[in-house]
Amino acid sequence: xxxxxxTKKTTCFIMLLVGIISLAYGLIGIQGVPDAxxxxxxxxxxxxxxxxxxxxxxIFLLIRSRILSPEKLKQKEIESSDERSIAVRxxxxxxxxFVALLLFGLLCFVFVAMDMLVASYFALAAMxxxxxxxxxxxxVYEKKM
Amino acid sequence: xxxxxxxxxxxRGIKQEELAAALSVSRQTISSLENGRYNPxxxxxxxxxxxxxxxVEDIFMYEEEDN
Numbered sequence: 001x002x003x004x005x006x007t008k009k010t011t012c013f014i015m016l017l018v019g020i021i022s023l024a025y026g027l028i029g030i031q032g033v034p035d036a037x038x039x040x041x042x043x044x045x046x047x048x049x050x051x052x053x054x055x056x057x058x059i060f061l062l063i064r065s066r067i068l069s070p071e072k073l074k075q076k077e078i079e080s081s082d083e084r085s086i087a088v089r090x091x092x093x094x095x096x097x098f099v100a101l102l103l104f105g106l107l108c109f110v111f112v113a114m115d116m117l118v119a120s121y122f123a124l125a126a127m128x129x130x131x132x133x134x135x136x137x138x139x140v141y142e143k144k145m
Numbered sequence: 146x147x148x149x150x151x152x153x154x155x156x157r158g159i160k161q162e163e164l165a166a167a168l169s170v171s172r173q174t175i176s177s178l179e180n181g182r183y184n185p186x187x188x189x190x191x192x193x194x195x196x197x198x199x200x201v202e203d204i205f206m207y208e209e210e211d212n
Contacts, residue, residue: 078165084174084183 009065015058023051101130147206151179153197168192 026048033040065073079085104127111120154164154175161179165172170189177183185193185205194201 078169079171081169082171082174083186083189084177085171087183 009062012058012061012065015054016062019051019054019056019058021051022047023055026051097130097134101127104130146184147181147208148178148204149206150175150193150204153199153204154179157197164196167196 026044026046029047030041030044033044068076104123107123108120108127111117111123154161161172161175165175168175168189174183174185174189178185190201190205193204197204
């Protein structure tokens, strides 16, 4: 379930792997992009950036798990799996979900005002996807609980 | 929900940190429980009751306005 807050080593290694693939794809992909294709170059840059970010976070978490003493690690684990912390994170996530929904709605209006119809369709689609995900999650948890 | 957690803990000379460690929760959780800002899950309430050798009802008092 979301918000449990446990970062296992496997998760770090998956992050590292995805990061390396994304970074390599971005770096190799940009070689074949023509100079005039700015959007494609930017996309490859985004892949590289996301990959570098994932690698950094994964390395940081792996190093931290090695540097910290077992007592401090245990304390960190307690803090992240603590039921009040989980409740706090869940409350914060539900607020951010609502804010994101409003933001997508607002972006639809902003994009239409800027005469960017395609972007406004994407914002609208994102809003519907987010709401649909909520409905699906609700159904799943209704069965589980 | 009211509780007698702070009274029970101080009565027995236990620090918040010690209680938190014994129950595998953070010190802030104990503090929030004592202040009544946070209501525990049934599991944590049972753990607390077992720790003090009491029943859940001995520690937590349900009040009608909680609903």
